[in-house]
Amino acid sequence: MPQQIRRVLVRSLDDIVIEHVPPPSPGDGELLVRSSVVGVCGSDIHAAAGHHPFIDLPYRPGHEAVGVVTATGGGVEGFAPGDRVVVEPNLHCGRCAPCRSGRYNICQDLKVFGCQTPGAMADLFTLPADRVHRVPDGLTDLQAALVEPLATPMHAVAKAGDLTGRTVAVLGAGPIGLLTLAAARHAGAARIVVTDLLEGKRHRALRLGADAAPPADAPDLTALAHAALGGPADVVFDCVAREQSMAQGTDLVAKGGHIVVVGVGTAGTTPVRLDLIQDREIRVEGSLMYTTEDYRGAMALIASGAVRATDVVTATYPLEEAARAFRASLDPEQVKVLVTVDGP
């Protein structure tokens, strides 16, 4: 065991450093895991910028993590050193009403590993054994690093019910938007439009199978999207979650349709067209993170080849250059930026 491990500390976007701390040791029911690949999430960028409603600075990031078990704490069964695992970072109480009903992603006392607790952007980390999944042999570490980012869209798509033959609009072509496109297509959506402000991101959406990708600021966006879909969208996935995207979603969606809010909104109030929501019986529903089922679905989708790491991972940096990885993630042309950890 090393005397010290490296761990990333984020004080602000311009102040991201490596701290050297004693290695953690696994408590009862916990695993000690050596990090292999850790993703930088959109929520990490919001947090580093001081804009995330639920992550306080400074914090120690890394919730999209793949690693190898190096030791097990007391009472752990089913894992052994050498097992490759992917983290499911929602730390839930297991006792509240949502937890008891299986919706532990909205636990009343939810904490997220790597957001409210020290995360995996480090040489080693500990985590309760029930918060990791074994990586199937067929998946590479790079593919496994996409399981967490894909699980969020899997959960959102499941909210929309059976998508077979239905029309979909995805607002925002960042990582979550692109993976929502893949998940919705896999779920049987007939036609999908993806909107974004940036041309490069719209082109990527088209390459990944969108039927159309109009500019999010097109004055005739609704007409363009309706033309591409053959009418209003049965389901809108709002991966932007701002006033403008909610207004667009309300315009784009069919009467009796469904708007699933996937993006993280800003703290505070966001105006919405309540008159239209009422008049058109539009259902607006939030979607937060995922549960085990979504992880299983995400792993199967990646294993099937429907989501390829090469389409989504646009840069990787070693742990020592985590600050550069964060900076790279700010570049809108990047999709998923990963940090690789080579061991102490």
Ligand SMILES: [Zn+2]
């Ligand atoms: Zn994330």
Ligand SMILES: [Zn+2]
């Ligand atoms: Zn709970």
